[in-house]
Amino acid sequence: MPFDTPIDDAAIAQLFTEGRSYNHYLDRPVEEAQLHVLWDLMKMGPTSANQLPARLVWCVSQEAKDRLAECATGTNGDKLRTAPVSVVIGMDTEFHEHLPELFPHTDAKSWFDGNRELREASAFRNSSLQGGYFVVAARALGLGTGPMSGFDAGAVDKAFFADTPSVRTNFIATLGYGDPASLHDRSPRPAFEKFNRIV
Incomplete structure (x- = not known):
């Protein structure tokens, strides 16, 4: 079935033109089932060779949110503590081990064997893409997010990925029903001409 018809203006507004990043949320819980639905949407966004290197930690307990908040800088700690859910978007630099399952029609794993520099660049690029899909998927489900980069990545890695050394933090975010x-x-937001060229 071809999808060559634009989505309606209301959907475009929810995803982009009226969608906002939130620092504060309504006192309304996000159910665990919603996290599964969100993942099932964001995993469908394209990544190179279907690498899917993002590894998410969903902090729903107060203990986990407090632990993440201790790694944050400035006012980000309070945002992480009080959000219904706080999320670590990590990247697995050993993603290629899963390519025989995720990209089975060719030997894509061999492209990355023995080349850590290529794996790290690919993991960062494609987990960043998945982070963008996380934001859009959340908005599509009526949720708000607050992506942030004010944190000590090494501290987050130690707190949440100590048992998986191939995984490192890309960025962190809050999630809930935005206030x-x-x-x-x-x-x-700049006009097209400011940051774009057509050649």
């Missing part, structure tokens, strides 16, 4: 009352004016 519209907490929003400030949207930051500017």
Whole structure:
């Protein structure tokens, strides 16, 4: 079935033009089943050779959120402590071990064997893509997110990935039902001509 018809304006608004990043959330829980649905959406976004290197830790207990908050800088700690869910988006530099299952029609694993530099670059690039899909999938489900980079990555790795040394933190985020009352004016977005070239 071809999908060559644009989605409607309301959907575009929810995903992009009116979608916002949140620092504060309503006092409304996010059920574990919703996390599974969110993952099942975001995993469908394209990655190179279906690498799917993102490894997520969903911090739903207060203990886990507090532990993550201790790794954050500035006001991010409070955001992580009070959000319904806080999330670590990690990247597995040994993702290629799963390629025989995830990309079975060719020997893609051999492309990465013995080349750690290529694996690290691919893991970062494609887990970042998956992080973007995480944001869009959350918005599609009526949830809000607050992606952030103000944290000590080494401390997060030690706290959450000590038992999986091939996994390192890419970025972290909050997740919940965003509180519209907490929003400030949207930051500017540039016109096409400012940052784009057609050649």
